[in-house]
Amino acid sequence: MLVADPRSAAAWRRLRQEIADAAPERRRELLRERADRSRATDLRMIGRAGLGHVGGDLSVLDILTTLFFGVLRIDPEKPDWTDRDRFVLSKGHTAGALYTTLAACGFFAPAELDTFAAPLSALNGHPNRVKVPGVETNTGPLGHGLPVSVGMAVAGRLAGSARHVYVVLGDGELQEGSNWEAAMTAGHRRLANLTAVVDRNRLQQGARTEETNALDPLDDKFRAFGWDVHVVDGHDHLALLDAFTAPRSERPTCVIAHTTKGRGVSFMEDRVEWHHKVPSPAQIDSAIVELAR
């Protein structure tokens, strides 16, 4: 099990406070800068490892950054704190985005990222809660995160805890039926302490979702299952913050976050081949230049 990195955790605390205190435009800027730094870190990590899911990492990073730097009630130095909010990354193949975010929060030392996917590293291609603090359940096979999150939300209610459960789902994985079993359960039990965020980048591994097995109208589907739905630009940090902090009814919340796969790197954006293609060193350099602009 990796251990917390107090220096990074202190930096996370300072930035989080600065973001909380900032005027909206400055807040947006701070979150965008932070997300783009994670993007650059992620690209270098994937280049080093020679594997990863770059497209989905880049699409989900604004969501992760907004949650970890603006929303989640967590303490990276106390990952077992009972009443922490729970965060589950159901689309476990974008572990790279999660690892860069957890490292930025101080759950473990950023230097560990150098070991991503190396033999015996704690940082597997898919996240493992037994090895990585901040990971709440092992994901990778699709359609697993939402049922487990429903169980966590039921537990939070049974315990009378104010903790909230956030789960990030890929859009393609909503083709798995297990999600809809869990969506029914959450709606039926009125799990207001559960928020599902759909990273709606409209691409799955091999093609567009709507060409493969169409998901739209996704908002109506969740509403029909008893959820409140917010549809937002998943790269607009303020819109995400608003959706996460909006007054809640007695229903679970679904945030459909419209995103672009490969976000921030012009030659990757919305291109299906960048699902898990590994960029060359030259491509990584040029991507990082773009992100720094």
Add this chain to the structure above:
Amino acid sequence: MSAPVDELFDCRVAFAEQLIELAHEDERIVAVCNDSVGSSNLVQFAKEFPTRMINVGIAEQDMVGVGAGLALSGYIPFVCGASPFLTGRALEQIKADVAYSQSPVVLCGMSPGMAYGELGPTHHSIEDLSWLRAIAGLGIVVPADPQETKAAVRWAAAAATPVFLRVARFKVPAVTGSRPFTFGTATRLRDGDDVTVVATGTMVSRALEAAAEAADRGVSVRVLNMSTIAPLDEEAIRAAMRETRAIVTAEEATTTGGLGAAVAAVVVTEPSPVPMRMLGVHREFAPTGSTAFLLEHFKLTAADIRAAAVELAR
């Protein structure tokens, strides 16, 4: 050396009684089920603990995921469903959310084996032991009678480890007496020095009957109740190899990967293997018939076990 007695028990009754008793003692205990409140014998539990009975409806993948989420949040979930659907439908959830995530869920496979008789192979759960034995970190417990069922439930609630508990519906006599249940340890219910019968679940009482009948024919049969299939008590198997001349396994399950295969894997990797017979279902779907009929059809009666033991003793 308890001779089998006439009274027969549905282990689900003992299961429910013990679960309710534990739930009174420990408020972390919850039940999760797939509409199977009745068939999992949870009606009384639901009455006494309405908020701790989480019925997700007919949705096994959700059921196991919800159980994992509860376990990862400090609860002790007993996730109950008919064994064919719990294990077959939610196998990947059992692997990823329970075993690999090390979430201490107690998976309760109700009415396993061929308990659903005439309902046919869709409702039989003879594959469960094979499927689950391939999953790392998952304990597999198959109690032989009501006493052992209660002891196993008590153990599982305290174990804080992923475990599958196979709870028989087909009625069995009480055979384990006051012997304690120790996870991972076989119990010797009868001593003998010619042949060892290693039996599990509903086959244990039949193995004892077989041993008594074999004694009449001058064959001394040891009976091991292998109530933990994983991890297997390999030392008990090695002792049987040293101290008796052959091994018969008996299970209400497919022999492809269950108890018989587990025992065989020990036997063939020792320097001096002993002859073996594996009684069970050999990669076949059952024809129509009651449970009792099917156990005869697949040669899983006391007489069949005795015949195998006597033949190997020659």
